[in-house]
Amino acid sequence: MENGLLIVISGPSGVGKGTVCKQLLHDNDKINLSVSATTREPRAGEIDKISYFFIDKEEFESMIVNGEFLEYAYVHGNYYGTPKKYVLDKIEKGNDVLLEIDIQGALKVKEMYPDGVFIFILPPSMEELKKRIINRGTETEDAIEKRFMAAYKEIQYVFKYDYAVLNDEIELAVKRIESIIDAERYKVNRQIDIIKEI
């Protein structure tokens, strides 16, 4: 049997990658969302091994030392990371795994697993991205400007990705990603077993 795909989706702040990923998962039963490990405390309603793998700092750090993460980061006093074994087990069973992740994380994953499908979500324009950041409505003008400048810088990283998908409309963006996933399955180097059978 052929391996599943590791689908890595990222993009700048405000581009709507969360919504796109949610819709993609909703429409495609075969795609599994990756589960991260974290050292932060579970919040109300979060379930261990489904929301996150909740582990303690000591265990997390020993996993770092043993190279057991595809990527990890230390944010506001807590570790977050993608456990390599969890993802690879799924893939080797033929399941697709979706990783929604920031750009730094995605580039680390690419180093560890270059065979993944790296998709960058683009805004229709920088003006539209600014609007979307403003429409979140929860931030000061200064914070908005900072987020926008960060997003602007982040877009330069698109050239490290395999694909760039415009998020002008969520349904269209999802359809584009579905085409990419289909096409990736038809790549000759992902079908070696099938071809041999023929």
Next chain:
Amino acid sequence: MENGLLIVISGPSGVGKGTVCKQLLHDNDKINLSVSATTREPRAGEIDKISYFFIDKEEFESMIVNGEFLEYAYVHGNYYGTPKKYVLDKIEKGNDVLLEIDIQGALKVKEMYPDGVFIFILPPSMEELKKRIINRGTETEDAIEKRFMAAYKEIQYVFKYDYAVLNDEIELAVKRIESIIDAERYKVNRQIDIIKEI
């Protein structure tokens, strides 16, 4: 504006690539079938520059010398070839060009234009391929066996292609090719102008 795609479709004798290409062209106005040049005489109903570019041997051979073909072959006393300028002009205007071509031809095109999208059509099984060759019904047992052995050898070349598409059902095969074409458009290196605009 971004370039169109050169879509190269081939596969073994009897796999049904002709029918798949016909349906693909029928369903997609944006895809243009490439027009070959030939030195053979026009047949009834064939139109110059639409069916073929009908040219004489001298002109064909001078085009060979000047490297003006993506590929060419000499078959039963006539030349056939794909004019480079015709194809590249279309692509540079943003049109997609479809080339339905045998495996030898496709590999030559790949040398000249590696940026093409190389798709190999696979039969569901070798038994099914044999059935399809037999069902053409016009050949002796010996000729069938020869065609089948040739097809068997041809399938080994799939690994030189980018994609392999199963032709179990024509409609499905066409849909798979459409996904590949869409996905190729979303490749980062095909969207450099669009990304710069954003």
